[in-house]
Amino acid sequence: MTLDSGYRVVIGLETHVQLKTASKMFCRTSAAYASAPPNTLVCPICLGMPGVLPVINAKAVDLTIMTGLALHSEIPPHAKFDRKNYAYPDLMKWYQISQYDLPLCVGGWLEINADGETRRINITRVHLEEDTAKLTHVVGEDGQPASLIDVNRSGVPLMEIVSEPDITSAAEAMAYGLKLRNILRWLGVSTANMQDGALRIDANISVWPSDAEIGNAKVEVKNMNSFRALGQALDFEIERQIALYERGERLVQETRGWDETASRTVPQRTKEYAHDYRYFPEPDLPPLIITRERVEGLTARMPVLPDAVRQRLVGELGVAPTDADELIEDRDLTAYTLDVVERHGGPAAEVVTWVLQDVRRLLNARELDSHDMPIAAASMAQLLDLRAKGDLSSTMAGTVLEEMFATGKSPDEIVSARGRQISDTDALVEIAREVMAANPQAVADYHAGKDRAIQFLMGQVMRRTRGQANPGKVTELLRVELADDGGE
Amino acid sequence: MIDREQVVHVAALARLALSDAEIDRMQADLQQILQAFEALNALDVSDVAPTAQVIPLATVERPDTTEAPLSHDDVMRNAPRVERDQIRVPAVLTED
Numbered sequence: 001m002t003l004d005s006g007y008r009v010v011i012g013l014e015t016h017v018q019l020k021t022a023s024k025m026f027c028r029t030s031a032a033y034a035s036a037p038p039n040t041l042v043c044p045i046c047l048g049m050p051g052v053l054p055v056i057n058a059k060a061v062d063l064t065i066m067t068g069l070a071l072h073s074e075i076p077p078h079a080k081f082d083r084k085n086y087a088y089p090d091l092m093k094w095y096q097i098s099q100y101d102l103p104l105c106v107g108g109w110l111e112i113n114a115d116g117e118t119r120r121i122n123i124t125r126v127h128l129e130e131d132t133a134k135l136t137h138v139v140g141e142d143g144q145p146a147s148l149i150d151v152n153r154s155g156v157p158l159m160e161i162v163s164e165p166d167i168t169s170a171a172e173a174m175a176y177g178l179k180l181r182n183i184l185r186w187l188g189v190s191t192a193n194m195q196d197g198a199l200r201i202d203a204n205i206s207v208w209p210s211d212a213e214i215g216n217a218k219v220e221v222k223n224m225n226s227f228r229a230l231g232q233a234l235d236f237e238i239e240r241q242i243a244l245y246e247r248g249e250r251l252v253q254e255t256r257g258w259d260e261t262a263s264r265t266v267p268q269r270t271k272e273y274a275h276d277y278r279y280f281p282e283p284d285l286p287p288l289i290i291t292r293e294r295v296e297g298l299t300a301r302m303p304v305l306p307d308a309v310r311q312r313l314v315g316e317l318g319v320a321p322t323d324a325d326e327l328i329e330d331r332d333l334t335a336y337t338l339d340v341v342e343r344h345g346g347p348a349a350e351v352v353t354w355v356l357q358d359v360r361r362l363l364n365a366r367e368l369d370s371h372d373m374p375i376a377a378a379s380m381a382q383l384l385d386l387r388a389k390g391d392l393s394s395t396m397a398g399t400v401l402e403e404m405f406a407t408g409k410s411p412d413e414i415v416s417a418r419g420r421q422i423s424d425t426d427a428l429v430e431i432a433r434e435v436m437a438a439n440p441q442a443v444a445d446y447h448a449g450k451d452r453a454i455q456f457l458m459g460q461v462m463r464r465t466r467g468q469a470n471p472g473k474v475t476e477l478l479r480v481e482l483a484d485d486g487g488e
Numbered sequence: 489m490i491d492r493e494q495v496v497h498v499a500a501l502a503r504l505a506l507s508d509a510e511i512d513r514m515q516a517d518l519q520q521i522l523q524a525f526e527a528l529n530a531l532d533v534s535d536v537a538p539t540a541q542v543i544p545l546a547t548v549e550r551p552d553t554t555e556a557p558l559s560h561d562d563v564m565r566n567a568p569r570v571e572r573d574q575i576r577v578p579a580v581l582t583e584d
Contacts, residue, residue: 021552022552022553022554023552023553023554028550028553028554028555029554029555029557030554030557037560037573038572038573038574039560039563039564039573039574039575040557040560040563041557042557042558042563043557043558044558046557047558047563047566055548055549055550056547056548056549056550057549057550057552058549058550058551058552059551059552060552061549080540080541085501086501087501087502087503088580089575089577089580102540135580136574137579137580140571140576141571144579145578146571146576146577146579147576147577147578147579147580148571148572148574148575148576148577149574149575149576149577150574151563151575276497278501281540281541283541285547286541286543286545286546286547287540287541287546287547288546288547288549289546
């Protein structure tokens with residue numbers, strides 16, 4: 001994209017994803033580091049003790065291949081691991097086992113919608129590596145600056161997804177990140193929560209005058225802990241780099257961190273030779289052979305993905321595109337809604353609206369996640385059946401839903417307990433007469449030809465019955481009673 | 489030919505502080521090693537597939553199951569200094 005200002009923006013994203021495995025990448029130590037006290041999930045392999053040997057976690061490999069399949073990557077028959085060497089205390093071994101030139105997944109693409117356009121962002125590769133230890137920089141007990149090391153996170157399976165530099169705006173970068181997160185969640189390969197560090201996105205960004213060639217210099221931006229931060233940091237960088245050119249300066253290759261409080265990127269002091277990693281093949285791990293049978297098996301196990309579900313919702317089930325987009329953001333809620341749609345049989349669009357509005361409001365009020373949905377799909381369908389038949393007014397259906405959330409009872413139980421909707425004609429006629437007697441002006445208006453007055457009277461009847469009357473029936477009765485009242 | 493500057497660079501990557509005399513010695517040693525590789529480079533391997541491993545094996549994988557880690561005491565046994573149940577080291581530049 002060429003900006004109006006006469007500049008081109010080039011962005012590539014590197015996304016690190018912690019995989020949902022029970023054990024670490026190369027040892028049997030638990031990967032559940034988030035909830036563990038410091039240095040309690042550590043074994044000799046995590047510590048890089050002499051003589052230990054890494055053994056590959058098959059599930060981590062499977063989850064990475066599934067991600068590659070979802071991103072339309074090629075899965076080559078040969079992969080290998082390499083040592084990435086750097087001397088820094090977040091690695092006990094002073095090297096990280098990663099993949100250099102033979103990653104598990106090669107190429108691919110992700111389709112995004114941004115700035116009113118649909119675009120494919122090409123994927124360079126998806127590879128597997130190990131997470132590092134957590135460092136905390138503190139003033140120590142003796143008053144001296146110190147770094148504290150918690151090794152628990154070290155060795156947790158970490159997948160890295162590298163995009164081509166195809167992204168041309170902060171909005172596209174955010175769309176890419178959100179779409180990727182959603183796919184990872186639908187695949188079930190990661191919680192993909194940015195706040196917990198299960199999803200970390202770094203950006204390489206460079207801006208060039210439209211009439212100049214795109215050069216090699218780029219700025220690596222880190223420390224973006226939310227999608228909002230990602231968008232803000234990239235917008236800031238675009239403006240900062242344009243300002244450089246406007247001042248006649250040149251783009252300098254560097255690493256910058258997003259400073260949330262200052263709302264700006266700042267140069268990061270990094271190790272002098274940070275990018276001299278001297279990769280070489282990991283001698284402790286022979287090459288990894290990925291058989292076609294394995295890839296076919298994983299392909300067969302692939303869950304349905306959000307794009308396909310969206311297509312079905314909009315194309316086949318007549319759901320509004322905006323509602324479909326909102327729904328597929330939540331895999332569990334989508335599965336639930338489709339289940340209800342199937343059982344209920346009524347228009348899917350109405351079910352989706354009901355779930356997105358009424359049901360989600362109650363979930364939020366109770367601070368429940370959609371996978372903790374307290375109401376069985378069968379019960380929800382039953383409630384919608386009652387509403388569709390006119391046995392429950394919309395207001396009443398909402399009330400019953402609330403009670404279902406509160407008590408876990410089925411709609412039938414609740415409705416019988418509360419008494420069926422008041423459709424008993426005698427009782428309603430009586431209420432209608434009382435309402436008419438109390439509102440002579442509205443009655444007169446009706447007789448004077450103001451048909452809207454009946455809406456007011458109906459509202460009064462509904463109020464007296466606390467919304468339990470069938471609105472269609474009330475209107476019908478009112479018309480009869482008003483005619484009997486003999487206006488004309 | 490490996491020059492002094494390259495020796496200093498490699499030493500810095502490995503966090504080694506070498507004296508001038510050590511740099512001289514390392515330069516000579518590394519030069520010898522590189523010469524050995526030069527000899528290998530002279531071989532014609534155009535018809536040999538590139539390889540990363542000489543062991544004719546494919547790697548094995550393991551199922552995703554867990555086993556007990558070391559005790560916290562054992563983990564900390566080699567730590568130069570312990571503070572707040574963590575390994576304390578001199579302050580390093582922030583990276584993350």
